[in-house]
Amino acid sequence: MKISKLTWAFIFCAFIVTYIAYLTWRRGTGLGTEDEGSYHSASDKFAQIFYGIMFDAGSTGTRIHIFKFTHTAKDTPKLVYEIFRALKPGLSAYADDPDKCTQGILQLLEVAKQEIPSNLWKVTPLVLKATAGLRLLPGEKAQNLLNKVKGIFKASPFYVGDDCVTIMNGTDEGISAWITVNFLTGSLNNSEKKLVGMLDLGGGSTQITFHPDDEKTLQSSPEGYITSFQMFNTTYSLYSYSYLGLGLMSARLKILGGFEGQPLKEGEELLTPCLSPGFQIEWQHAKITYKVKGQKAGEPLFESCFNKVEKMLYNKVHKAKEIMDLEFYAFSYYYDLAAEADLIDAEKGGRISVEDFEIAAKNVCKRTEDVAGHNPFLCMDLVYICALLKEFGFPKNKVFQLARKINDVETSWALGATFHYIDSINRLRY
Numbered sequence: 001m002k003i004s005k006l007t008w009a010f011i012f013c014a015f016i017v018t019y020i021a022y023l024t025w026r027r028g029t030g031l032g033t034e035d036e037g038s039y040h041s042a043s044d045k046f047a048q049i050f051y052g053i054m055f056d057a058g059s060t061g062t063r064i065h066i067f068k069f070t071h072t073a074k075d076t077p078k079l080v081y082e083i084f085r086a087l088k089p090g091l092s093a094y095a096d097d098p099d100k101c102t103q104g105i106l107q108l109l110e111v112a113k114q115e116i117p118s119n120l121w122k123v124t125p126l127v128l129k130a131t132a133g134l135r136l137l138p139g140e141k142a143q144n145l146l147n148k149v150k151g152i153f154k155a156s157p158f159y160v161g162d163d164c165v166t167i168m169n170g171t172d173e174g175i176s177a178w179i180t181v182n183f184l185t186g187s188l189n190n191s192e193k194k195l196v197g198m199l200d201l202g203g204g205s206t207q208i209t210f211h212p213d214d215e216k217t218l219q220s221s222p223e224g225y226i227t228s229f230q231m232f233n234t235t236y237s238l239y240s241y242s243y244l245g246l247g248l249m250s251a252r253l254k255i256l257g258g259f260e261g262q263p264l265k266e267g268e269e270l271l272t273p274c275l276s277p278g279f280q281i282e283w284q285h286a287k288i289t290y291k292v293k294g295q296k297a298g299e300p301l302f303e304s305c306f307n308k309v310e311k312m313l314y315n316k317v318h319k320a321k322e323i324m325d326l327e328f329y330a331f332s333y334y335y336d337l338a339a340e341a342d343l344i345d346a347e348k349g350g351r352i353s354v355e356d357f358e359i360a361a362k363n364v365c366k367r368t369e370d371v372a373g374h375n376p377f378l379c380m381d382l383v384y385i386c387a388l389l390k391e392f393g394f395p396k397n398k399v400f401q402l403a404r405k406i407n408d409v410e411t412s413w414a415l416g417a418t419f420h421y422i423d424s425i426n427r428l429r430y
């Protein structure tokens with residue numbers, strides 16, 4: 001059978017189109033791109049898929065964030081989705097026996113292996129950043145834990161740089177969470193949208209970060225509160241501060257009159273005006289068990305507890321005037337406690353004011369005077385949040401947006417820190 005010239009031309013064109021489609025698909029899935037095994041040869045023409053793995057070694061738990069991105073060389077990376085898993089307790093709980101942390105880390109790494117195509121493992125950066133739990137440990141104990149994790153990471157199939165396991169400084173923690181929130185709200189890539197501030201209340205430390213509009217804030221803030229950094233070709237100057245020891249669990253210990261890492265003496269107990277009078281409980285913090293007892297006070301529980309907390313916070317927190325006029329997102333324990341006090345929907349979050357927290361604190365403390373509820377510390381914790389927000393300088397009518405997730409991505413420093421990491425790799429590259 002004779003095939004006409006026209007048919008040959010058609011077969012040839014069909015072959016070319018199929019081949020181009022195949023190449024595009026391979027690049028799109030990350031298969032067979034020039035990028036395999038290296039960060040230094042990205043294709044400029046095609047969007048490629050890549051992943052980043054960030055471990056958050058928090059004081060109360062360890063979490064894995066697996067981010068899937070698409071990227072063309074000149075664009076900022078676009079987030080496709082996040083996979084998130086968490087386990088308890090935090091890394092610092094294994095301070096006296098680092099080997100015991102292995103199982104949990106391996107369990108979380110297994111999730112990454114399941115989610116990320118195996119041909120991309122060796123180009124996927126694997127990073128762990130530890131926060132307050134490890135900052136509060138004696139240096140040697142913290143270093144032993146970091147070395148242990150680094151060994152596990154080095155034996156994994158992922159891309160592991162020399163700085164893959166570190167203790168993050170508090171300012172970077174605040175800035176990274178601020179990047180996350182402003183990226184997810186769309187403010188970072190859209191100059192028409194106002195940048196928002198962020199409040200994170202962890203177990204060991206708490207951060208406040210915002211972008212000052214007022215030159216006076218930049219001029220008058222104490223040393224260490226203003227930080228400039230570059231990301232995606234823009235320079236930002238932020239007000240950001242992390243208060244170590246003022247996370248919710250560390251604050252509880254301070255309010256109770258205990259000290260980090262110091263067990264009580266035989267027969268000793270901590271008395272507090274923040275629990276129902278006479279109520280006794282054993283409370284564990286950082287692997288130490290404290291005996292705690294409610295103290296009889298002349299005043300109602302809310303007032304006596306608030307006075308105690310205010311004394312503990314005295315002169316510890318800087319007030320920045322400008323915060324009154326800015327929109328703030330709050331998460332972590334702000335969120336968990338607002339949900340526990342029924343101020344917000346536990347799934348959706350919501351908007352609440354300082355006054356809402358105060359009313360809830362008064363109600364819970366009043367109930368606690370008669371009988372300690374399911375969480376005997378709820379009165380103390382809500383009072384602490386009210387006092388902390390007051391010390392930051394927020395007026396009672398100030399409303400916050402409480403969010404655990406925005407567009408299905410966790411509101412945490414992890415995404416911002418991953419962006420920062422990618423950006424630093426890219427800067428080395430070009």
Ligand SMILES: O=c1[nH]cnc2c1ncn2[C@@H]1O[C@H](COP(=O)(O)OP(=O)(O)O)[C@@H](O)[C@H]1O
Pocket residue numbers: 056057058059060061063090131132133201202203204205206247332333336404410411412
């Ligand atoms: O990625 C996250 N998603 C949801 N909640 C988180 C995430 N990271 C931290 N949290 C919340 O933060 C609080 C504990 O803070 P964390 O253990 O990180 O202490 P730290 O930041 O002082 O080290 C808990 O309320 C925990 O649920």
Ligand SMILES: [Ca+2]
Pocket residue numbers: 058059131202203332
């Ligand atoms: Ca945290």
